[in-house]
Amino acid sequence: MPGRGTTDAIFALRQLCEKYKRVHKDLHMVFVDLEKAYDRVPREVLWWALKMKGMPGKYVRLVRGMYRASRTCVRSAAGTTGSIDVAVGLHQGSALSPYLFLLIMDALTSDLQDEAPWCMLFADDIVLVGEKGIEVQSRLTGWQRRLESVGLKISRSKTEYLCCDFGGLSSPVPMSLDGAILPICSDVKYLGSLIQDDGGIDRAVQHRINAGWMKWRQVTATTCDPRMPIRLKGKIYKSIIRPVVMYGSECWAVKKKDENRLHANEMRMLRWMCGVTRMDKIRNEYIRGSLKVAPVVEKVRGSRLAWFGHVMRRNESQVTKRVLNMNVEGHTGRGRPNKRWIDCVKSDMRMKGVSMEMTADREEWNKKIYCADPR
Secondary structure, eight states, X not given: OTTOOHXXXXXXXXXXXXXXXXXXXXXXXEEEOBTTTTTTOBHHHHHHHHHHTTOOHHHHHHHHHHHTTOEEOOEETTEEOOOEEOOBSOOTTOTTHHHHHHHHHHHXXXXXXXXXXXXXXXXXXXXXXXXXXXXXXXXXXXHHHHHHTTTOOBOTTTOEEEEEOOSSSOOOOOOEETTEEOOEESEEEETTEEEETTSOOHHHHHHHHHHHHHHHHHHHHHHTOTTSOHHHHHHHIIIIIXXXXXXXXXXXXXXXXXXXXXXXXXXXXXXXXXXXXXXXXXXXXXXXXXXXXXXXXXXXHHHHHHHHHHHHTSOTTSHHHHHHSOOXXXXXXXXXXXXXXXXXXXXXXXXXXXXXXXXXXXHHHHXXXXXXOOO
16 A cells, blocks of 8 residues: 555554445455565566566666675674674665665555455565455465565464454455465454454554553553652653553444443553542542543544545545445345444534535544544
């Protein structure tokens, strides 16, 4: 997905799940994992890819010079080894390596790539999506043969299969690589966000809450120190902890129970920072005012509207715009339909007093929807 961020890919997958779930049609997804992707790239394939993509000769010579006679050594508690020749793979830690890897992947698989969102490449993360398991299996086999013919290898244990049985009538079609059956997962972590087989977000929300607590533990020496200024603690929370919890929240179709979980989790963190508990009978508004922190639910609404405006300003050929406007044929069935992401957006717009036409003016739109922290 050239020129796009992780939110684009996550949004595309969530919208696919949402639209197919609404009409009770199945989706099959295979998340391909490459074993030691950068370390396995043969140098001959790198030179071939640079030539295929039309890179000027002087730049090819510069890259060749970077990789000529490259050597390394291993340092351990027992000492340091002698120099070892490195004749395969891209340089670790080099700012150029991700770009070279993308060139290689595009040159190798350009004829295998389907239109997004049915095939999405983000760095070394590959997702193959289809309505039929047999079709996805055929495409997976084609990718395996192409990649492994040049020295790359697809991991049999880490490549995962997500069967979204929205119709409720079919059973998962076993996916395999050289006879090795891929594990069928109930959820898959993709670009840091959890994609569920039921199309929901409850486990995804809990996953981000858990990630927030992991980040909390890294800064607990500051946030729980009574000698630290209370406003400094609030700044640490807003700049380090809250962004981890909110990662990918632009794409969530949240329900009331999800908002309640986010609110309860945030207040638990904030009270801990202030050194108080619920038994102290201190109101939430006072805690927030002391730390200068806006409610996380309001911040999620603001980020969702900001992303909506971003999508609406794009041209019709962009994957996020196409998947948002996609119509999947089928019947919604009886009962109340599931809450959609666009339903959340419409509710957010009513609360903020804005309309869809206002998205065209980016500056004005962002002024209207922005949820600022107290000063």
